[in-house]
Amino acid sequence: MNTIDDFGRQWQIHGHIDDDYWCNVDVLRDYVGPLLDLNDVEGTATAEVGSGSGRIIRMLNECKPASLHAIEPSVGVEVLRRNTLDIPNLEIHHRRGDDFDISGLDFIFSLGVIQFIQNPLPTLINIRNNLSNTGKFVIWVYGKENNGLYLAFFRSVHLITRRLNDRILDYVSAGLNYLLLPYIFLCRFLPLPMREYVREVFAKCGMQKRKYIIFDQLNPTFAKYYTRDELVDLLTAAGFHNIETHHRHGYSWTAVCSKNQDDLLIPGPQPSSPG
Secondary structure: OHHHHHHHHHHHHOOOOOOOHHHOHHHHHHHHHHHOOHHHHOOOEEEEEOOOOOHHHHHHHOOOOOEEEEEOOOOOHHHHHHHOOOOOOEEEEOOOOOOOOOOOEEEEEEEOOHHHOOOOHHHHHHHHHOEEEEEEEEEEEEEOOOOHHHHHHHHHHHHHHOOOOHHHHHHHHHHHHHHOHHHHHHOOOOOOOOHHHHHHOHHHOOHHHHHHHHHHHHOOOOOOOEOHHHHHHHHHHOOOEEEEEEEEOOOEEEEEEEOOOOOOOOOOOOOOOOO
């Protein structure tokens, strides 16, 4: 519950969504990498678990699903509602990930959520239970591989920042944002840690959204950085099959998996029969 409360307060101060790169569907393509063609989402019943302020929901809406569901357990659900008023086929569920009931979904996305749940297995089992027989689950989590230096810094700083008032943490995040400007510049020329992510994602976000990203790292009470094997083992324990992984920019993990073993693809809309 602490982490849900953390994010509920966070969305109330960092819930602004606009048309910059951070909110663009290109970021969603970057998340899924080669594992999923977003054109496959068109015409499907799609949901997101842990919708926060609605940033990913707006990206998913660009993919033209037939129906769209946002599952968000925190008080930030009111920010989510305000940010998605223009999406007519969206249904918002103020529920936990282990407690929603929307059977027959073709796709469920959960990007940057599962790593904040101390015991994610009940949530993942419920996600699987709500998929159609040919349904796919798309997950993105923080990765452990190649992040040794960052994790050493993060763990020491996080001991303090997770206890800070959100307004104070906002100032700390703003300060770190400015301190990172030379690092962003040097990543253009030097093979520094997380260089690909910094160049391809972080640097493309404006100062405000980069502050959001920093705050998002430092705020939660709990956060786990997964190895690939840990992620695959967790998804297998939840009953998923056909697990494919993508090492996003060498620092995090995306996985796409199926509810059932033999359902490799979700059939898209079929052409009408002649005559």
